[in-house]
Amino acid sequence: MGRRMLAPGGLVLLLLLPGMAAFAQTTPLKLFELERLELNPGAEGSLIVGMGELLQAGQFRTSAVAHYSHRPLMLFREGKATAVVGGRSTMHVSAAYSLTNWLQVEGQLPLVLLQQLGPSAPNPESPKSFVLGTPTVGLRLGLLTQDEQGGVDLAVGGDVGLPVGSMDAYARDAGLRVSPRVMVGRRFGFFRAALDAGLMVRPGGRVTDVNSEILDELGNELRIGAALVTTGRRMRWEFNVRGMVPLSQQPGSVEVLPGVRYLVNPSLEVFALAGVGMGKTPGTPLFRVLAGGSFGDVTPRRGPKESSVRCDMGLSLSPEECPEKDDDGDGVRNLDDKCPLVAGDPARAGCSRTDTDSDGIEDSLDACPTERGDAARQGCPVRDQDNDGVADEDDACVAEAGPAENRGCPAPDRDKDGIHNDDDACPDEPGPPERQGCPEEDTDKDGVPNREDTCVHESGPQSNLGCPEHEVPQVVIKPRQLELRGKVFFEASQARIQQRSFVVLDWVAKVLREHPELPRVVVGAHTDDRGFAEQNRQLSQQRAEVVRRYLIDKGVAAERLDARGYGPDKPVDSNATSIGRENNRRVDFMIIRDGDESSAAPRK
Incomplete structure (x- = not known):
């Protein structure tokens, strides 16, 4: 305790010269402000440290704080300390008002209630009670606000200390004091942390003219504060640390101030703090005790994912405001x-x-x-105002019935075949979609439509593919291919067609001649996997070209035929058995229509 000294940086520690009485009579101290306590007028988070938060637009807060500091000003000589100010009781009044969500004005007014001057005081008759200290006014500008997605609260501000306090009670500087600062804070669940850094610019110079060896200069300093506070409860705790880094020949100092605050009602909060100081800077007491209350908009705002403080006050609140209840x-x-x-x-x-x-x-x-x-x-019903079976959310014509394929809008259809006139190739004659709305063609009038009739010009029953009953058709017309009822045989390892295959190929040629609506057909030749794959592909290509040539010779237009040899690349059965290999050795006839990807392949 006895080693708490004054050093350059507010008032510097003075070394007592022999004869304390003589020193007190001949070395008066110059003007300076002893008080180092600064409040956080908005007090959204900490009472002492700015946390980057501002009051909301139109909100105000007024605080009255009584505090006692023990031995805030001491002189020492040869290790012996003597109190100039043994104790000091002060009343601080602060106020803050937010003009907008991002601009806040604030001020503080200290009043020295009682000051105990020691025998070494330069002027023991100085005023001891009811003395005005240095009032401050300032602005705070909010830059960032933490929200549900994260981020931080960030604000900048500045205070100006006015030289209007008492001249004889260590309560006034010789000129203006200016303190720009930056404050940042963030919530971490149930607690909040912050850092407050500012520069104190004040009148400097020697405090006394006692001895050139005594360090007694006032000067600028960097003030740093840190705080950790709890949130979301009616009773909250906080831990504050305030320190000073000198920018001239004065020692540094630190104060630790833990405290508690309690929300009496939405407009009244009471609080108390107590802590110790370390360092020789004037105004740093051995210990400090504070107690007071705040009035106005004192209920803390609800933070991200946090319950409102009012949830603990028995008020009628929404479940959203009190998620933890x-x-x-x-x-x-x-x-x-x-x-x-x-x-x-x-x-x-x-x-x-x-x-x-x-x-x-x-x-x-x-x-x-x-x-x-x-x-x-x-669990919601289907909304369908026009009862067309298309839900209103998908219906482009909510008040008019229409098919789903037309997004619920009515489609003009003169022949009533279910195909819109714009898409119907025969809008006045009903027909199936596969014929673009045109009626089925049946050249031989046998009841079998041409698209399924293997014998277009000869009448026959459906069971015989539209061919006369005395004939055995070898080709079935499918939508994507001509399906053979026989097989195309070649000489072993050659591209020569065996004579027994001519019947089947003649039927293929007949179907292609009688069905000009089939635009193109790919003659595909396949082998099993025995032998070399590349040789098999070449052989299959040669066989496909031989079949294509045979069909051309039978009257099929060359431009309607492609020849492709696939070798072993497209098996239809396992090559592990003789039957499977026999099935894989085949020739097929795939129908290529406009728009098919394979139609882009070069013709052979």
């Missing part, structure tokens, strides 16, 4: 309760098994709990 008493927090005002089953997220609309979907899962609906629509 259980308003319906069902054992599920409001935050997790999907039915926070009705007691329910914890296993059902706090909801009961109620099904108001009896649609089989309980209310907790029903997006339309008073209207019957299906599970696919989360």
Whole structure:
């Protein structure tokens, strides 16, 4: 305790010269402000340290703080300390008002209530009570605000100390003091941390003219504060550390001030702090005790993912404002309760098994709990004003019935075949979609449409593919291929067609001649996997070209035929058995229509 000294940086520590009385009579101290305590007028987070938060637009806060500092000003000589000011009781009044969410004005007014001057005081007759200190006014500008996505609270500001305090009670500087500062804070769950850094610019110079060896200069300094506070409760705790880094020949100092604050009601808060000081800077006491109250908009704002402080005050609040409470008493927090005002089953997220609309979907899962609906629509009914079977959400013509393929709008269809006139190649004659709305062609009038009739110019039953009953057709017309009822055989390892295959190929040529609507056909030749794959591909290509040439010789237009040899690349059966290999050795006839990807391949 006895080693607390004054040093350059506010008032510098003075070494007592022999004869304390003589020193007191001949070395008066010059003007300076002893008090180092600064309050946080808005006090959203800490009472002492700025945390980057501002009051909301139109809110105000007024605080009255009584505090006592023990031995804030001492002189020493040869290790012996003598108190110039043994104790000091001060009343601080502060106020803050926010013009907007990002601009706040503030001020502080200290009043020295009682000052105990020691025998070494230069002027023991100086005023000891009810002395005005240095008032300050300032602005605070909010730059960033923490939200649900994260971030920090960031503000900058500045205070000006006015030289209007008492001249004889260590309560006034010789001129203006200016303190620009930056404040940043962030919430971490139930607590909040902050850092406040500022530059104190004040009148400097020698305090006394005693001895050139005595360090007694006032000067500028860097003031740094840090705070850790709890949030979201009616009673909150805070831990503050305030320090000074000198920018001239004065020692540094640190004060530690833990405290507690309690919200009496939404407009009144009381608080108390106590702590110790370390260092020789004038104004740094051995210990300090504070107590006071705040009035106005003192209820802390609800932070991200945090309960309102008012939840602990017995007020009627919404479940959203108090997510940690259980308003319906069902054992599920409001935050997790999907039915926070009705007691329910914890296993059902706090909801009961109620099904108001009896649609089989309980209310907790029903997006339309008073209207019957299906599970696919989360319990909501299908809205279909025009009753066309197209839900209103998908219906481009809500008031007019129309098919789903036309987005619920009516489609002009003169022949009533279900195909819009714009898409119907025969709008006045009904026909199937595969013929673009045109009626089926049946050249031989045997009841078998040409698209399925292997014998277009000869009548025959459907069971015989439209061919006369005395004939055995070898080709079945499918939508994507000509399916053979026989097989195309070649001489072994050669591209020569065996004579027994001519019947099948003649039927293929007949079908292609009688069906000019088939634009192109790919003659595909395949082998099994025995031998070299590349040789098999070459052989299959040669066989495909031989078949193509045969069909051309039978009257099929060359431009309608492609020849492609696939070798072993497209098996239809396993090559592990003789039967499988036989099945893989084949020739097929694939129909290529406009728009097919394969139609782009070069013709052979």
